[in-house]
Amino acid sequence: MSQSKLEEREEGFCLFYREMGNGREAALAAGYPARTAEKEALRLLADRRIQRRLGQLRKAERSRREDEIAAGLRRLAFGPANDAVRLAVLGGELPAGELERMDFYCLSELKVGDKGIEMKFFDRQKALALLRELEAGSPAGRRSSFYEALEEGAAALRGGEGDGK
Numbered sequence: 001m002s003q004s005k006l007e008e009r010e011e012g013f014c015l016f017y018r019e020m021g022n023g024r025e026a027a028l029a030a031g032y033p034a035r036t037a038e039k040e041a042l043r044l045l046a047d048r049r050i051q052r053r054l055g056q057l058r059k060a061e062r063s064r065r066e067d068e069i070a071a072g073l074r075r076l077a078f079g080p081a082n083d084a085v086r087l088a089v090l091g092g093e094l095p096a097g098e099l100e101r102m103d104f105y106c107l108s109e110l111k112v113g114d115k116g117i118e119m120k121f122f123d124r125q126k127a128l129a130l131l132r133e134l135e136a137g138s139p140a141g142r143r144s145s146f147y148e149a150l151e152e153g154a155a156a157l158r159g160g161e162g163d164g165k
Helices: 008-022 023-029 034-046 048-078 084-092 124-133 146-156
Strands: 108-115 116-121
Touching: 008 023, 008 034, 023 116, 034 084, 048 116, 048 124, 084 116
Parallel strands: none
Antiparallel strands: 108 116
């Protein structure tokens, strides 16, 4: 198709495909008829406009995921351990309902046994190193081999056009 703007069903296909990863199911969810859903999915995945839109959606999703990962790593690296220390010190003497309001994000493991409370904390140094690596763009900038294979398959359906990237 020469027109660059996606139709509503095409945009729906892209959104559903991003979530499902299954062309036929995405086509059905976008409103394509069941008898032609698989054929439509192949046609859509070979369409450069659809590929471009899927790339935009992947990029936005990757960016959102990287932001969430970075936020979690920052929380591990810089977050307080006050509640965990409070639990270790006070243990069973905590007021009723207090435990539910406490933040144990910094804990990788918590065991309560005969010896009392055993806690293992996430490694703050490792969290900082991973955060630095993420913010430097490595390995987050690398493309997933799944998406590369998908794009190569779509290029093959077009008759070998494109460079597979």
